[in-house]
Amino acid sequence: MGAPWKRTLASVGLVGVLLGSAACGGGGDEESAGPAQEGTVDDVSEQGDPVTGGTIDVGLEAETNSWLPGEGSFGNPGLAVAYSIYDPLMKRTEEGDVKPYLAESMEPNEDLTRWTLKLRPDIQFHDGTPLNAQALKSNFDDYLTTATSNVGATLKGVSMEVVDDLTVEYVLEEPNAAFPDVLTLAPGWPFSPTAAAEFGPDAGSNPVGTGPFQFVSWQRDNALEVERNENYWRDGLPYLDGITFRPIPDEDTRLASLESGDIQAMQSLRQSTIARARDLEGVDNYEYLGNNSGGSLLNTSRPPFDDVRVRQALAYAIDQEELIEVLGGTGMVPPASQYFSPDSPFYSEEADEAFPGFDPERAQELYDEYINDPERSDGKPVGTPISFTYNCPPDPSLNELSQLYQAFWSALGIEVELNAVEQAAHIQNAIARDYDAACFRFSSERDPYYIFDDAFTEGPLNFTDYTDPVIDEQLEVLRSTTDLEERQAAVEEISLHLSENVPNLFTGYTLTDIAVQEELKNVDGWEFPDGTAGDGVPGATAMWGEVWLAE
Known part of the structure; x- marks a missing residue:
């Protein structure tokens, strides 16, 4: 038998790298997910x-x-x-x-x-x-x-x-x-x-x-x-x-x-x-909640996602709880706000509070500010609606998820075209940055240095093309010390920066399962x-x- 913490889905330790596999999910911590485990995880034969x-x-x-x-x-x-x-x-x-x-x-x-x-x-x-x-x-x-x-x-x-x-x-x-x-x-x-x-x-x-x-x-x-x-x-x-x-x-x-x-x-x-x-x-479920989470990539190398106002507007416009419900995670997983779950020693309460929550009014303000800016990055005339394509694999639940994203953003006046892309091509598009916005998964159980180094420095896994000196500076700290408190402080600085600049959006942490005949x-x-x-x-x-x- 595994240790009790696994049964309650707690996940501790150093965590890490951005995963290039397309899908979106949900997750949760021991306290919030506890009631949903009754009759399942604790009842392995x-x-x-x-x-x-x-x-x-x-x-x-x-x-x-x-x-x-x-x-x-x-x-x-x-x-x-x-x-x-x-x-x-x-x-x-x-x-x-x-x-x-x-x-x-x-x-x-x-x-x-x-x-x-x-x-x-x-x-x-x-x-x-x-x-x-x-x-x-x-x-x-x-x-x-x-x-x-x-x-x-x-x-x-x-x-x-x-x-x-x-x-x-x-x-x-x-x-x-x-x-x-x-x-x-x-x-x-x-x-x-x-x-x-x-x-x-x-x-x-x-x-x-x-x-x-x-x-x-x-x-x-x-x-x-x-x-x-x-x-x-x-x-x-x-x-x-x-x-x-x-x-x-x-x-x-x-x-x-x-x-x-x-x-x-x-x-x-x-x-x-x-x-x-x-x-x-007659089935046992071996479930695990780590740092992997579902969400959306935003290609910051292309207008309008090169403007932080647009990225923030998209974040404020979505109701994560509704997205999690579409994915079947209601009662199982909480919304995600960063690359680490609440069980991780690198989770930041401050970053969680700083990440844009559901606020349609604020989303509309940011969107209107961008489209009415004569210097808007997409070069379109003042007042012209933003338009972009949202890519996701053709799974029924992901189709429904994409439609919900489309509804949230259309409410602001954005024209969103949905595009179903087979998973292998979806990943290659991300590597080539050949997309506008796309559903994806983020993070894993690796060291935070590798999560952020892959995701936000020059390289094939920086799917959003987002970099910043703040991230680079804190990566140096993560690379040069084994002191846990110093590393936690560095991770928090990066997480706070990402909460403000939102190069990607989150739905919820991803609960995973190996289901077996007993x-x-x-x-x-x-x-x-x-x-x-x-x-x-x-x-x-x-x-x-x-x-x-x-x-």
């Missing part, structure tokens, strides 16, 4: 003792393009698969600390510019080749930091030196207190360089890691199959014989597949689906090798090596 054997099918919300770190786009569905094949060098504890997992230790020098990582001995990749310092070096040089790597920006200014057979040093051009967080995700998933070289361009379709399960086959958009790693370095694990991961993008179909028994587990980040999953007989046990109860409790199921992702099927 009796777990019993571990059992070895059996196979399961897991329904995912989407397919992933590649399984090779540095090439794959590992959103929530990809992460759900990745931790079965790969072991992360570092992982997060239930207290939110980043701690060695596959690594044995990781220590910085005094000025935080060199991080020495030591591997555990006698660990092999699935192909029988050794996990050693040279393997990490090959991963780093030949794949993770190449011109085509999608994690290259994260590793910019970082090099690696081999110290001995099991030890490497990450050498940073500048101090970075948050660097260990990088190794919880794809840059910290060792893979066999021998296999990657052998498969060449097809390496992303033939992943070889050190994880509890090894790759068997992949039929794109249909099924990825893994089987037990008989030589796994953690004695007694995994419990299952195998897993088949199935992308089932339609929420209704995925839920029906769980209810019928076609799959034994499913992930969801949609509040309406989670509400229905709670009502299913014979599937220990979904959120994973532990580190030394017995330290892990962080459960953030973002509807699990450590499948410690899950078992009851007899």
Whole structure:
């Protein structure tokens, strides 16, 4: 069983990076979400003792393009698969600390510019080749930091030196207190360089890691199959014989597949689906409320969103509670106002109070001030209504959400055209900044330095194209100190700035769920090798090596 705080949806610890997966959701804290948990989260079935054997099918919300770190786009569905094949060098504890997992230790020098990582001995990749310092070096040089790597920006200014057979040093051009967080995700998933070289361009379709399960086959958009790693370095694990991961993008179909028994587990980040999953007989729900939230991107590189008055007007015009109701999150989640949930040590009450609340009169004042300004940024004649296109994937609940946004903004006199865009194209449009406004998700459980560095400095994940010296200055603080109070103060300064300048809008925090048939046990109860409790199921992702099927 997982720790009690997971049952009540509390999420603590360092938090982080902007996620490029399109959708909108809601979330909530322990106090406000508590009543909604009754009869659901606290009633997970009796777990019993571990059992070895059996196979399961897991329904995912989407397919992933590649399984090779540095090439794959590992959103929530990809992460759900990745931790079965790969072991992360570092992982997060239930207290939110980043701690060695596959690594044995990781220590910085005094000025935080060199991080020495030591591997555990006698660990092999699935192909029988050794996990050693040279393997990490090959991963780093030949794949993770190449011109085509999608994690290259994260590793910019970082090099690696081999110290001995099991030890490497990450050498940073500048101090970075948050660097260990990088190794919880794809840059910290060792893979066999021998296999990657052998498969060449097809390496992303033939992943070889050190994880509890090894790759068997992949039929794109249909099924990825893994089987037990008989030589796994953690004695007694995994419990299952195998897993088949199935992308089932339609929420209704995925839920029906769980209810019928076609799959034994499913992930969801949609509040309406989670509400229905709670009502299913014989189903356990492993829910998690972290920092991920739904909302809207505003492209500040284009008029009229280059003017703060317009961005503020859009924020004041929306009733977040109505948006959350459309998404099925009423009673489950509160409105969001920043990149951190009320459970996070980086949540700011001041930023929450500063974020524009529902105030149609103030929204109208700001809108009228802009359209009647002879120097308005879009160059249109005084009094001409603003017009723009709002993009969102063609999901029924998101269609309804988009229509509600349209109604709020049309009430001001804005002409809003709705545009349904398939999710893959939606993400690419955000990266290319080829949109006016768009629904999206923000934040995760990573360190705040990486959340804000990705989202608000030059780079591919700055989807709003918003930057500011205030953010840059506070990022320097986050990068250069491990002192929690100093880091909290820096985060608050950034959050207050964003509340005033609103480069993006929020609906609510996103409650996530892994819903399982009740014979599937220990979904959120994973532990580190030394017995330290892990962080459960953030973002509807699990450590499948410690899950078992009851007899």
